[in-house]
Amino acid sequence: MSQEVKRVMVPWVEKYRPKNIDEVVYQEEAVNVLKQCLKGDDFPNLLFYGPPGTGKTSTILALAREMFQDQFSSRVLELNASDERGIAVIREKVKRFAQQTVSRSENGNKYPPFKIIVLDEADSMTQSAQACLRRIMEKETKSTRFCIICNYISRIIDPIVSRCSKFRFKPLQQDLVMEKLATICNSENISLENDVVLTELIKVSGGDLRKAITFLQTAYRLKGDEILTINDVREVTGYIPENWIDMFVEACQKQSYENVEDVLNSMVAEGFSGAQLLNQLHDWVLGENCLLTDEQISELIEALALADYRLLEGADEFLQTFNVASVFIQLLGKK
Amino acid sequence: MALWCDRYRPTSLNKLDYNKEQADYLKRMIKSNDFPHLLVYGAPGSGKRTRVQCILREIYGPGVDKTRIEHLTIETPSNKKLELNSIASNYHIEVNPSDIGIQDRLVVQDVMKNIAQSGGLVDKVPFKVIVISEAHKLSKDAQHSLRRTMEKYISTLRLIMVADTSSTILPPIKSRCLLLRVAAPSTDKISQILEFVAKKENFDISPSLIQKIAKESERNLRRALLMMETMYINQSKDIIKPSYVLYIQRMAKKMVENPSLEKVKDIREDFYELEQHLIPVDLIFKVLIHSLLQICDKHLRGKLIQLASHYEHQMRVGSKRVLHFEAFVAHFMAAYQKFTEDNMIDDDDDLLAM
Ligand SMILES: Nc1ncnc2c1ncn2[C@@H]1O[C@H](COP(=O)(O)OP(=O)(O)OP(=O)(O)O)[C@@H](O)[C@H]1O
Numbered sequence A: 001m002s003q004e005v006k007r008v009m010v011p012w013v014e015k016y017r018p019k020n021i022d023e024v025v026y027q028e029e030a031v032n033v034l035k036q037c038l039k040g041d042d043f044p045n046l047l048f049y050g051p052p053g054t055g056k057t058s059t060i061l062a063l064a065r066e067m068f069q070d071q072f073s074s075r076v077l078e079l080n081a082s083d084e085r086g087i088a089v090i091r092e093k094v095k096r097f098a099q100q101t102v103s104r105s106e107n108g109n110k111y112p113p114f115k116i117i118v119l120d121e122a123d124s125m126t127q128s129a130q131a132c133l134r135r136i137m138e139k140e141t142k143s144t145r146f147c148i149i150c151n152y153i154s155r156i157i158d159p160i161v162s163r164c165s166k167f168r169f170k171p172l173q174q175d176l177v178m179e180k181l182a183t184i185c186n187s188e189n190i191s192l193e194n195d196v197v198l199t200e201l202i203k204v205s206g207g208d209l210r211k212a213i214t215f216l217q218t219a220y221r222l223k224g225d226e227i228l229t230i231n232d233v234r235e236v237t238g239y240i241p242e243n244w245i246d247m248f249v250e251a252c253q254k255q256s257y258e259n260v261e262d263v264l265n266s267m268v269a270e271g272f273s274g275a276q277l278l279n280q281l282h283d284w285v286l287g288e289n290c291l292l293t294d295e296q297i298s299e300l301i302e303a304l305a306l307a308d309y310r311l312l313e314g315a316d317e318f319l320q321t322f323n324v325a326s327v328f329i330q331l332l333g334k335k
Numbered sequence B: 001m002a003l004w005c006d007r008y009r010p011t012s013l014n015k016l017d018y019n020k021e022q023a024d025y026l027k028r029m030i031k032s033n034d035f036p037h038l039l040v041y042g043a044p045g046s047g048k049r050t051r052v053q054c055i056l057r058e059i060y061g062p063g064v065d066k067t068r069i070e071h072l073t074i075e076t077p078s079n080k081k082l083e084l085n086s087i088a089s090n091y092h093i094e095v096n097p098s099d100i101g102i103q104d105r106l107v108v109q110d111v112m113k114n115i116a117q118s119g120g121l122v123d124k125v126p127f128k129v130i131v132i133s134e135a136h137k138l139s140k141d142a143q144h145s146l147r148r149t150m151e152k153y154i155s156t157l158r159l160i161m162v163a164d165t166s167s168t169i170l171p172p173i174k175s176r177c178l179l180l181r182v183a184a185p186s187t188d189k190i191s192q193i194l195e196f197v198a199k200k201e202n203f204d205i206s207p208s209l210i211q212k213i214a215k216e217s218e219r220n221l222r223r224a225l226l227m228m229e230t231m232y233i234n235q236s237k238d239i240i241k242p243s244y245v246l247y248i249q250r251m252a253k254k255m256v257e258n259p260s261l262e263k264v265k266d267i268r269e270d271f272y273e274l275e276q277h278l279i280p281v282d283l284i285f286k287v288l289i290h291s292l293l294q295i296c297d298k299h300l301r302g303k304l305i306q307l308a309s310h311y312e313h314q315m316r317v318g319s320k321r322v323l324h325f326e327a328f329v330a331h332f333m334a335a336y337q338k339f340t341e342d343n344m345i346d347d348d349d350d351l352l353a354m
């Protein structure tokens, strides 16, 4: 082992996290309003909602950093789902922090006259903890602003929602993700086999920029300085090679439960995820190789949806995918 | 004395017998000091745990093998105390949060907080590792509580989650990890390993028998080594099928021989018996389906799979397993009986027509 302390590399999602609010892409609606707020003293409570990796956490961190600069740590309290956020804690921590007085200026610098409490991943807070939070929000309006972040706004109780300015964060557009990835490839000196590699990354990450960046970094980590190919990307994303999908479809077309059983057993042994199989079958059903009638397609998609839902609840991969195959076999048999 | 499957466990990435390419990639990654959170997933018995131990060794050196058992006591908000065992070295800690059921979030929070605060830097490695086993069983709550922590404490802490499947892991967690799929060894590879172990143990066994074990093990190396060791201990000349397989096959027969309420009760007892021997339900379903598919008419197969997948899902969500299993059995018996009757009438029609 080398003598010096091992250098830690920051993950690229952190390294390329927007440093200021101008670097946040695509969420203009939110960004423009927030910039206005930065100018005046009139700052509302905020509610950010939207799918993972669209910039919610980054935006508030960047905003707070611009507002408070070196005072960031004394003015911003971040609580997320990993902290205990029962009622007791909300009362204690949030209240204590909210009640510390702030002054307009420190060491000759001027700062906004309030503090910010960020409640990230708020959709995992219990209803009663939210109710408690609501009362604190009411009481501390003078000195404190709240920023509530969640994926699903429906999980936040109405009285909180109505006390906040709401901003929806949209899944990022493909060309923006592409641009971001290209910039990273450039500054990290990654050589790609061709453009298809990035297109594939964007396809699998579906507007989640964090996912796209993480996948790019892991593919690069695994391959070192070799040229990245589409297969490297697919491997790190858990993509099932096409020939397995073909084998599955063929077994169904042969109407053979034995064959299906074999293929599925091998897939489980290979470690392919059932949910991923469903995704790719969905692509196949909607693709041009599929010669089913519209009616058959809709029945098959229904089976896929059912299986997907059950898998997320922890049902067995083998049985659930087997049922999809079985529906498929029966559809073909009816012809 | 250690079982063969433990005694011949490889201890470094170099010595892993299969998925060598992946092992090389991992080595390179650890060398570059650019080590992310990991989600290691693959079928039971595919060698995930062994691979993780090799990774730890590659990062920290042999000191990581010196482990001790630590008792964790975690207090719930309602002041109840939860007890849990963990395995720890100076460098890492391994927990199985699902051991304590729905309160798993507390375990995750507690362990993460301790490690994050006690800081990294042990022997020049700036981070400690938390291994979470059976991560596929983590509740959604527990998974949510990992999210921001995984970002925030990345400089002092790495997670290695070990899961039988990645399907139950939420997307925001997956997008924070390197996904590492561990494929089970091929049947040929298993034969090779069996041969190697047999030689070391001076066990005289024919190549054809080795191949038979390898095939029977369904690519589960642990199961294969156990089967071979059982033969060795019993001085047996042929493979001994696990008794639960025979047992479940008998259950299948009962389900199709003049079905009745009595039979349902009978099968309930069988189910209890299997559970007592710790046979997991998914395995029971799998073997049962396999047997029934071979027995029942091809027109009933669709119905069979549909019922099995329906009740297996209900069983996961519900609380009393035997209830759902019984419902499956009863429902299938009824379908079977109806099918047989309908077809007898068809036969009569045919007779009349003649
Ligand atoms: N709109 C954006 N502009 C620039 N970078 C972004 C944007 N959205 C996401 N990113 C990138 O993705 C990473 C993750 O974003 P962030 O943590 O803000 O997501 P999030 O919306 O809080 O997701 P989650 O709901 O999972 O918490 C950032 O580090 C950044 O690199």
Ligand SMILES: [Mg+2]
Pocket (backbone or CB within 6 Å): A056, A057, A058, A120
């Ligand atoms: Mg976030």
